[in-house]
Amino acid sequence: MAGPRIAIIFQTGEGHTTGVAARIAAGLRANGCEPEIREIDAAPGTLEGFDGVVVGGSVHNAKHGKELAAWTKRHAGALADRPNAFFSVSITAAVHDQAHLARAGEVAESFFAQTGWHPDMVALLGGALLYTRYGWIKRFAMKQLAAHEFPGLTDTHRDYDLTDWDAVDHFARDAAAHMRAGAMAAHAV
Numbered sequence: 001m002a003g004p005r006i007a008i009i010f011q012t013g014e015g016h017t018t019g020v021a022a023r024i025a026a027g028l029r030a031n032g033c034e035p036e037i038r039e040i041d042a043a044p045g046t047l048e049g050f051d052g053v054v055v056g057g058s059v060h061n062a063k064h065g066k067e068l069a070a071w072t073k074r075h076a077g078a079l080a081d082r083p084n085a086f087f088s089v090s091i092t093a094a095v096h097d098q099a100h101l102a103r104a105g106e107v108a109e110s111f112f113a114q115t116g117w118h119p120d121m122v123a124l125l126g127g128a129l130l131y132t133r134y135g136w137i138k139r140f141a142m143k144q145l146a147a148h149e150f151p152g153l154t155d156t157h158r159d160y161d162l163t164d165w166d167a168v169d170h171f172a173r174d175a176a177a178h179m180r181a182g183a184m185a186a187h188a189v
């Protein structure tokens, strides 16, 4: 029997979340699901035909993207009707102490308050410093931020991947189990 069909809807600024979404898709596929990745511009107009959904995006200026928020708000009811999960990608989440995780959690909470969607599962994932992809203003701002948060990661001639890819794999495995359990329950009704 084919596994549950799962939509992965994501928004990215500089492209790092594209890789995170692809890795989650690979994890879902390896764990019995059939994922379909869509960037927010090409997000489906209906969730009809999807057994579950993973929504995610990166944080810029303490917020998730407004297109992702608008789509999620529009589909909050349909999201709640099927197994669902959310992931947030930020550099705050790359610092593993209580204060930073609390801050990353607050950004996610404000996304939920704004959209009216309260996901079944949430992952706060570390992102990347992509100096070589930024224009000079962004590069300067991010270097200032990094000097506080990540002393040593301020060489703007290179990029720094701060994602814990094991944590991404772990989230994908747990999400797959959740999606499969939901699909089985739906078929049993």
Ligand SMILES: Cc1cc2nc3c(=O)[nH]c(=O)nc-3n(C[C@H](O)[C@H](O)[C@H](O)COP(=O)(O)O)c2cc1C
Pocket (backbone or CB within 6 Å): 011, 012, 013, 014, 015, 016, 017, 018, 058, 059, 060, 061, 062, 063, 089, 090, 091, 092, 093, 126, 127, 128, 129, 130, 134, 138, 142
């Ligand atoms: C202009 C700018 C603003 C950012 N603001 C925040 C922020 O407020 N909090 C945070 O934790 N990370 C912030 N980041 C870091 C991003 O979340 C991180 O680089 C992430 O990997 C971006 O993913 P993306 O390439 O998919 O957009 C910011 C990055 C940029 C370029």
